[in-house]
Amino acid sequence: MKKVLIKYNNISHLNKKYQQSVLDLANFYQQLPYQHNFAVVETTDLDQAFANIPMDTDWVVVVAAGHTTQDRNLYYDMVNEGVLHQSPLVGHIMNFPDQYPHLHPQIFAINYQTWRTVGSPSWSHRHHPYDFVSTEFAASPETFHDGYTPHWIKPTALSRQYTGPYLQQGSEVIRALLEHGHTIRNVPQELRDRKHHLYPDQDYEAFGRFLDGEEYTGDHPAQKYYAGLIKHLDEQVQRQYYVLNTEPLTQIPAATHINHYAGVASGLKLFCTMVRNGFNTTTAVTVFDFSDIALKFQKFLIENWTGNMETYEVVCKQFEVQNPGHYPCLPSGTWADTYNHILQELKLNVVEFQEHWVRYCHLNHRFEKINLYNSEDQNRLVNICANYKQSYIWVSNAFWMEYSLVKLGKDCLHQIRQNFMEDLQSSGTNIILDTNDFWYQGLLTFPR
Numbered sequence: 001m002k003k004v005l006i007k008y009n010n011i012s013h014l015n016k017k018y019q020q021s022v023l024d025l026a027n028f029y030q031q032l033p034y035q036h037n038f039a040v041v042e043t044t045d046l047d048q049a050f051a052n053i054p055m056d057t058d059w060v061v062v063v064a065a066g067h068t069t070q071d072r073n074l075y076y077d078m079v080n081e082g083v084l085h086q087s088p089l090v091g092h093i094m095n096f097p098d099q100y101p102h103l104h105p106q107i108f109a110i111n112y113q114t115w116r117t118v119g120s121p122s123w124s125h126r127h128h129p130y131d132f133v134s135t136e137f138a139a140s141p142e143t144f145h146d147g148y149t150p151h152w153i154k155p156t157a158l159s160r161q162y163t164g165p166y167l168q169q170g171s172e173v174i175r176a177l178l179e180h181g182h183t184i185r186n187v188p189q190e191l192r193d194r195k196h197h198l199y200p201d202q203d204y205e206a207f208g209r210f211l212d213g214e215e216y217t218g219d220h221p222a223q224k225y226y227a228g229l230i231k232h233l234d235e236q237v238q239r240q241y242y243v244l245n246t247e248p249l250t251q252i253p254a255a256t257h258i259n260h261y262a263g264v265a266s267g268l269k270l271f272c273t274m275v276r277n278g279f280n281t282t283t284a285v286t287v288f289d290f291s292d293i294a295l296k297f298q299k300f301l302i303e304n305w306t307g308n309m310e311t312y313e314v315v316c317k318q319f320e321v322q323n324p325g326h327y328p329c330l331p332s333g334t335w336a337d338t339y340n341h342i343l344q345e346l347k348l349n350v351v352e353f354q355e356h357w358v359r360y361c362h363l364n365h366r367f368e369k370i371n372l373y374n375s376e377d378q379n380r381l382v383n384i385c386a387n388y389k390q391s392y393i394w395v396s397n398a399f400w401m402e403y404s405l406v407k408l409g410k411d412c413l414h415q416i417r418q419n420f421m422e423d424l425q426s427s428g429t430n431i432i433l434d435t436n437d438f439w440y441q442g443l444l445t446f447p448r
Contacts, residue, residue, distance in 0.1 A: 005038040006062045011201050012044040021211040022065050022200045024410045029068035034248045046123040057112040064105045066198035078109040087185040088114035095139050096148050100162050103170030106197040118176040126167035135178045136160040154183035233403035240327040241294040243316045244338050245269035249276045249345050250434050260388035262286035264396050265294035275346055275356045284364050290371035293326045307357025309339045309350055372398045378420045386429045393433050400437035
């Protein structure tokens with residue numbers, strides 16, 4: 001099944017600097033799974049974008065500026081919702097009593113072949129009065145909120161006349177689908193709960209000041225919620241720790257012998273990376289982080305966990321009870337699903353995994369409080385690596401984090417990151433860097 005993701009800049013009429021700040025957030029939040037088969041298109045004009053989509057495309061998912069999610073699988077699930085219910089369009093249906101139904105463009109999925117079959121109708125607004133006879137539709141009696149968000153709309157056997165001052169976005173597509181007998185479904189609650197929309201086309205002066213680092217002073221509820229979330233993250237970031245990390249494991253080049261692994265204190269990822277790429281009894285390990293509690297959790301695991309996956313959750317709970325006032329970041333799915341994912345990536349059974357963990361616990365570990373946003377700490381990490389012939393550093397998404405993107409901005413984060421890269425390059429030390437950020441995902445070798 002061929003799919004396209006369209007990133008739709010629907011605020012192109014607003015201030016350029018503000019647009020870029022919102023689109024920077026989109027680059028953070030609108031991420032696809034690490035392994036995906038979506039082609040990605042960016043546009044300010046949906047009609048133009050749809051006209052240029054490859055003719056053999058099956059489904060198109062559109063996400064507008066301001067759409068946010070931490071769930072990389074959401075776009076697949078939007079398509080699956082349409083397939084499951086045999087509905088060619090899944091989106092935020094707006095069914096006000098005084099106007100023809102339309103879509104809020106924050107996110108929707110459309111079967112591209114069906115859209116072509118019904119005449120490739122326009123997605124645009126029509127800023128003039130309308131007066132037409134078309135299929136009468138029925139709307140579900142249940143709504144998601146406020147009476148104008150039905151769970152579905154579907155055609156009836158009757159026709160009626162529709163009049164109004166203008167047609168809003170998606171109305172012509174809805175009309176064409178209804179006239180051809182199709183049911184249109186709203187985004188179900190289960191998917192709504194996995195996303196958030198910032199409505200950047202509204203209250204944009206106050207939201208723009210917030211994105212420039214000021215306090216949020218506007219009244220939009222979605223923006224107020226988001227501003228509160230960022231404030232919470234900023235205040236709590238050093239009080240939280242990750243018990244599991246599901247980023248994909250990287251594979252170093254063949255015949256590369258790593259004698260020093262360094263990585264952020266996040267779940268079991270550094271250990272799993274070492275299993276994937278090889279270690280022995282002389283391998284050195286540096287666990288670093290700017291969070292004391294994250295470092296403490298890693299020490300606790302080495303001292304208290306045997307590597308038995310059946311007891312991992314219990315051990316994590318023990319640490320949580322012993323450290324009140326801190327916040328474990330838990331897996332998004334079940335613990336068992338995460339365990340199975342880890343074992344599949346490593347191609348191990350539970351016994352083999354435990355044997356590797358016991359070996360890991362007997363290695364020489366050092367724990368360092370390092371803030372990668374601080375130039376002196378960056379240099380200290382590089383100097384640690386200088387003691388070894390070949391080091392591997394995993395920094396995860398340290399330079400592309402939710403709260404720091406809003407608080408500091410993309411340009412500042414890029415400069416901090418660039419300083420680190422220059423330190424690595426000028427050190428003369430053999431280092432493989434594993435990073436996951438806006439500018440690069442994967443392995444970088446220094447010196448280059």
